[in-house]
Amino acid sequence: MVNSERALIRKIRLQARTRRNRSVVAGIGDDCAVLRLPSQMDTLVTTDFSLEGVHFRRDWHSPECVGHRCLARGLSDIAAMGGVPVAAFLSLALPGNMRQVWVNRFMTGLLNLAGHYRVALAGGDTAESLQGILADIIVLGTAPKGKALLRSSARPGDRIYVSGELGGSAATLEQLRNSPAKKLRESQYPRHFFPEPRIELGRILRENGIASAMIDTSDGLSTDISHICEESGVGAELEQETIPRACIGEPSRQVDLSFALHGGEDYELLFTAAPGKRLPQQIAGIRITQIGKITRGNKIYLRDASDIKRKLRPQGWEHFSK
């Protein structure tokens, strides 16, 4: 195991060399990575599991897709703070019988995305797993001191916005689940297979003082808005008709409302802004939609086209382990 681990580390190190970031003083190959982050900056840290059978399946997801999604989860958390990503760390445990080509393609998917955002792969850990592929991605980023956008700063009266469209990822998963034998064309379902973290949008929302609170839609709208409400001590009212629903497949079809409300892993940004702010319809080429407002209290309501209000419970996001 140790020898194959060594070979794996050497391989990863070699691949990672092509992606550099000047904040990384020492990367893979020591007890710790050494980073020199700009002063006047706060450091952002996020960690996210990608577990086979829980977050992905080898028969549904290409190795490149798994690598891309693994890092995208972390980058999206940095985006949700309005931060700039700097370095990633990968803890990777593989079953003993793992084929090298899978690992190479996984690393390619991960490092292509890292290169796009100038994120260095600066370290991590390797191990042999007893079952399945286990990855944990750690991303470090920066935001100017005290300027990171938290979940806890939404105020009653703030408007609620979401970027892009919702439900595309979960609806794709449903399709995979219903016809597991049929391979989907990944290019027709990009939001599921190759989600693009909203790094630039997040940075713009912070730099221009637009957003008051922000989160990424990794757990699904109903859960993610409940996180903002809980942390900010507020309630919310969402307008059902305004929630932007994703279109997926070929021919393209709009997803059901339930996916947009409860489906996770869209990695869009959900944010609030003071009522006086005027927002353009697009920022950084991404559609921005007002979908409701923050209220006093702690309840979350959904108002439908007939003006009927009902409580919206966080239904959460169970990946596909059940």
Place this chain on the structure above:
Amino acid sequence: MVNSERALIRKIRLQARTRRNRSVVAGIGDDCAVLRLPSQMDTLVTTDFSLEGVHFRRDWHSPECVGHRCLARGLSDIAAMGGVPVAAFLSLALPGNMRQVWVNRFMTGLLNLAGHYRVALAGGDTAESLQGILADIIVLGTAPKGKALLRSSARPGDRIYVSGELGGSAATLEQLRNSPAKKLRESQYPRHFFPEPRIELGRILRENGIASAMIDTSDGLSTDISHICEESGVGAELEQETIPRACIGEPSRQVDLSFALHGGEDYELLFTAAPGKRLPQQIAGIRITQIGKITRGNKIYLRDASDIKRKLRPQGWEHFSK
């Protein structure tokens, strides 16, 4: 799953509140943790898996021990850079049928060690695992700019030192393996069950300019010295008779040489120092032993009591998955 995950996060957050660190601006409860690290410092980052069946077994290791060892792995990497740990992040995936009491005791073990070194648990991730307990610990620390002790700075002529005693952890494991039904008294095998990361020693070795290169003995002496040699482009000659062997059990017995040479997870510090340096026999209450010297070339030799030199191959450390 989401509800139990939420409960778990709430529980961890509550437990983690008792351990604070003023560098943590925002901890658990947002997309990222926000840290404000002192300027003039480099940031150190390390990640380490603790996987059930690979790094620990529930029938051999108490939950407190697993939690302690999980964090100790990361702290030891910070120690090996001469750094000061600041914050830890825990990614934790649990099987669906996990008992809450195990998790509570695991967290107690982890947080007790964190408290001892004033390390905040500032974030992480939770998930449901399909098999076994999967933990990944991330530790962030600091060292003054450019002063972190690397593996790559050993020079020919440098003397090689090791802290404490070696082989205790692996020999304990062997005993567990040979009589799996018999519970060992954890207090009689502290280096295996509750290893103490050498944070203070590492800091002293850096601050006083004593060590030229350093690593922690997590993979075993033969492998760890090979890491230093590989990264520094040098060779080494170790004196077999000087290698300090651990004593374990009650009555206490000294472990075989092979454990001291190849057994991992002792979490001692292995370091080099220029030949002119005079080192005390103890630093921070921990025994320091000179065990050899760095040579030109890239070969590693072991010289026995009869002055016979043989090549020392890194035999590595396979935990106990095989």
